[in-house]
Amino acid sequence: xxxxxxxxxxxxxxxxxxxxxxxxxxxxxxxxxxxxxxxxxxxxxxxxxxxxxxxxxxxxxxxxxxxxxxxxxxxxxxxxxxxxxxxxxxxxxxxxxxxxxxxxxxxxxxxxxxxxxxxxxxxxxxxxxxxxxxxxxxxxxxxxxxxxxxxxxxxxxxxxxxxxxxxxxxxxxxxxxxxxxxxxxxxxxxxxxxxxxxxxxxxxxxxxxxxxxxxxxxxxxxxxxxxxxxxxxxxxxxxxxxxxxxxxxxxxxxxxxxxxxxxxxxxxxxxxxxxxxxxxxxxxxxxxxxxx
Amino acid sequence: xxxxxxxxxxxxxxxxxxxxxxxxxxxxxxxxxxxxxxxxxxxxxxxxxxxxxxxxxxxxxxxxxxxxxxxxxxxxxxxxxxxxxxxxxxxxxxxxxxxxxxxxxxxxxxxxxxxxxxxxxxxxxxxxxxxxxxxxxxxxxxxxxxxxxxxxxxxxxxxxxxxxxxxxxxxxxxxxxxxxxxxxxxxxxxxxxxxxxxxxxxxxxxxxxxxxxxxxxxxxxxxxxxxxxxxxxxxxxxxxxxxxxxxxxxxxxxxxxxxxxxxxxxxxxxxxxxxxxxxxxxxxxxxxxxxxxxxxxxxxxxxxxxxx
Numbered sequence: 357x358x359x360x361x362x363x364x365x366x367x368x369x370x371x372x373x374x375x376x377x378x379x380x381x382x383x384x385x386x387x388x389x390x391x392x393x394x395x396x397x398x399x400x401x402x403x404x405x406x407x408x409x410x411x412x413x414x415x416x417x418x419x420x421x422x423x424x425x426x427x428x429x430x431x432x433x434x435x436x437x438x439x440x441x442x443x444x445x446x447x448x449x450x451x452x453x454x455x456x457x458x459x460x461x462x463x464x465x466x467x468x469x470x471x472x473x474x475x476x477x478x479x480x481x482x483x484x485x486x487x488x489x490x491x492x493x494x495x496x497x498x499x500x501x502x503x504x505x506x507x508x509x510x511x512x513x514x515x516x517x518x519x520x521x522x523x524x525x526x527x528x529x530x531x532x533x534x535x536x537x538x539x540x541x542x543x544x545x546x547x548x549x550x551x552x553x554x555x556x557x558x559x560x561x562x563x564x565x566x567x568x569x570x571x572x573x574x575x576x577x578x579x580x581x582x583x584x585x586x587x588x589x590x591x592x593x594x595x596x597x598x599x600x601x602x603x604x605x606x607x608x609x610x611x612x613x614x615x616x617x618x619x620x621x622x623x624x625x626x627x628x629x630x631x632x633x634x635x636x637x638x639x640x641x642x643x644x645x646x647x648x
Numbered sequence: 649x650x651x652x653x654x655x656x657x658x659x660x661x662x663x664x665x666x667x668x669x670x671x672x673x674x675x676x677x678x679x680x681x682x683x684x685x686x687x688x689x690x691x692x693x694x695x696x697x698x699x700x701x702x703x704x705x706x707x708x709x710x711x712x713x714x715x716x717x718x719x720x721x722x723x724x725x726x727x728x729x730x731x732x733x734x735x736x737x738x739x740x741x742x743x744x745x746x747x748x749x750x751x752x753x754x755x756x757x758x759x760x761x762x763x764x765x766x767x768x769x770x771x772x773x774x775x776x777x778x779x780x781x782x783x784x785x786x787x788x789x790x791x792x793x794x795x796x797x798x799x800x801x802x803x804x805x806x807x808x809x810x811x812x813x814x815x816x817x818x819x820x821x822x823x824x825x826x827x828x829x830x831x832x833x834x835x836x837x838x839x840x841x842x843x844x845x846x847x848x849x850x851x852x853x854x855x856x857x858x859x860x861x862x863x864x865x866x867x868x869x870x871x872x873x874x875x876x877x878x879x880x881x882x883x884x885x886x887x888x889x890x891x892x893x894x895x896x897x898x899x900x901x902x903x904x905x906x907x908x909x910x911x912x913x914x915x916x917x918x919x920x921x922x923x924x925x926x927x928x929x930x931x932x933x934x935x936x937x938x939x940x941x942x943x944x945x946x947x948x949x950x951x952x953x954x955x956x
Contacts, residue, residue, distance in 0.1 A: 358846070363775050363856075364778055365769075367772075367776065367777025370767035370768065371777055371783055374831060375787075377764065378787060378789075380824075381805070381821055381824035381862075383787070384801075385801035385804075386800050386801075389800065392800060420897070432655060445666065448659070448663055448666075463666070463670060464945075464946060465670060465674075465935075466669075468935065468949075469935075470884065471926050472885070472887075477927050480676075480677060480927075481673055485689075485691070485693070486693075491691075491693055507799050524670065529660050554747075587796070591887075600870070606888075608887075609800070613803065614803075623801065626799065626800050628670055629796070632798060633794055636794055641791075
């Protein structure tokens with residue numbers, strides 16, 4: 357056996373675990389999710405071809421539209437919150453000053469906490485009567501005389517409560533992306549704008565932000581894609597309530613598959629989520645390739 | 649920003665305020681987990697514990713499963729076993745076993761990811777593997793489709809393979825999810841090592857395996873650490889896979905077992921005490937990783953977003 361031959365064989369051998377894993381746990385489920393979405397899956401017996409029935413069933417289901425709508429509302433509200441905090445902290449950490457490394461590592465700290473743990477932590481902060489946030493809100497006069505403020509009472513207040521947690525937990529990632537973008541901006545731009553007598557806000561508005569556009573787009577797409585996959589925070593903090601008003605798409609999929617055992621419609625929901633996320637990721641990669 | 653101006657006071661005032669806001673939820677959880685029930689459940693919260701107690705940690709860690717089961721049995725001795733089981737679950741159980749389970753899955757994911765991604769990255773960079781570029785594209789393909797949209801077929805697959813309710817199933821799924829970032833990172837790491845090093849080792853007659861372990865890997869440690877830290881992050885912090893694929897109390901993961909505490913509520917103050925203590929227990933391993941390997945954390949977590 358020639359040396360080249362041997363090296364080729366060794367290479368194939370070494371890459372094979374990765375390829376096998378990929379084939380079994382990614383490619384096969386990927387193909388199967390389409391197959392499953394076109395079949396009926398009885399608890400016993402063989403799957404039956406039903407064409408688009410699962411999709412029709414899903415689209416006629418009001419819960420689907422409700423969860424889709426809620427997922428979009430959540431995405432549209434949490435994205436600006438995350439972005440404002442991320443941009444603010446990124447600008448603060450990009451200043452040439454003592455302590456920026458320390459501040460950055462603190463702002464990133466909640467990111468490493470799991471979504472589940474962060475949800476449990478904030479569940480306690482929001483706890484009825486004894487949660488410290490509730491206490492603070494009541495101190496500032498919210499909740500009226502009776503002092504029975506409960507953030508989980510309505511769907512809207514539940515969502516904002518979760519949004520606050522997510523902003524705390526997740527803006528660190530976007531901050532890091534924006535800092536990377538800020539550091540790529542050359543000093544000449546700032547010097548030029550200084551020479552022209554621009555104020556700090558004018559510089560940020562007319563120099564920094566336009567040059568930061570690619571990073572901003574990336575951060576926004578990331579936040580949107582992440583919000584569409586929202587699951588843990590709502591399962592743990594609101595459990596979809598009150599009366600299913602905070603149920604996300606992924607929650608609806610899980611319910612469909614594992615509470616009602618309708619695997620076909622659940623698989624078709626998975627396909628819908630996949631398509632939405634696929635489009636977003638393609639945009640994200642294109643943005644990234646074009647600008648870096 | 650100009651130096652020696654009042655701007656700097658503002659700069660630090662804003663930063664420190666933000667630091668306090670960011671730290672506060674963690675600090676509050678930490679002190680809550682040490683407060684006595686009477687201090688924990690009060691309309692006048694205290695900002696540091698006046699009386700320290702370890703009772704919640706003791707409760708969630710050393711929860712005696714059998715004892716609790718017997719207590720329930722003596723209460724209503726003629727109820728069916730199923731009811732005892734469900735009641736027992738509602739009251740929440742210890743987190744020792746789930747903690748060990750999570751540690752097993754995380755350790756398994758880290759080890760398997762490092763092995764698979766090292767060999768994969770090596771074969772796709774250094775060696776003259778046929779179809780190299782095609783394989784690489786294939787391996788990073790999962791970036792386009794997050795695993796969460798595949799939960800239903802994944803569940804079906806695990807069921808067919810007999811891997812539901814097993815730690816191995818979770819380890820394999822997490823490792824597969826790690827492939828894009830892992831192979832990418834290792835490929836970059838190997839790429840930056842001059843090929844002459846390998847040629848010298850080959851002239852000395854070293855085998856390919858020997859070259860990887862004694863020549864290449866020591867030089868690829870930053871990449872290796874990034875992969876390791878991110879594998880830990882993904883597996884330790886997972887909720888949805890653990891929730892769907894694991895269905896027996898013995899095999900449950902830490903994050904799921906905390907849900908049982910959060911749902912249970914026979915004793916209000918015990919519930920919040922246990923939940924805060926449990927949150928700290930689940931945060932501890934990852935914060936230790938973060939303290940020592942912070943730069944790799946940042947690289948891994950953002951790298952997962954900005955690959956290519």
